[in-house]
Amino acid sequence: MEYSLDLLHPGEKAHIRTVLDNGALRRRMMDMGLVPGAEVEVIRLAPWGGPMQIRIKGYSLAMRPSECAKILVDSK
Numbered sequence: 001m002e003y004s005l006d007l008l009h010p011g012e013k014a015h016i017r018t019v020l021d022n023g024a025l026r027r028r029m030m031d032m033g034l035v036p037g038a039e040v041e042v043i044r045l046a047p048w049g050g051p052m053q054i055r056i057k058g059y060s061l062a063m064r065p066s067e068c069a070k071i072l073v074d075s076k
Helices: 024-031
Strands: 002-003 011-019 037-047 052-056 060-063 071-075
Touching: 011 024
Parallel strands: none
Antiparallel strands: 002 071, 011 037, 011 071, 037 052, 052 060
16 A cells, blocks of 8 residues: 555554655655665654654654655555
C-alpha cells in the first residue's frame, strides 16, 4: 500500500517509493538519503503540526509535515 510519509505514526517503518517534488527540495531530500528503497522509521511527532522526527540510514532528521507529505512510502 502506498501513502505519504506524513501519515505514519511513531514506531512505524516504511520504504521510500518516490519524492513528488522535482526541484531543489527533491535534490536536498535525496542528498539526505531519502532515496527510493531506503527504509525510514518515524521516531516522534511534534505537537500542533510541528516537525516529524524520522530515522533513516542510522541518523535522525526533523522534517516539516509539508515536506513529509511529498514523500511516498510503502508499508514495510
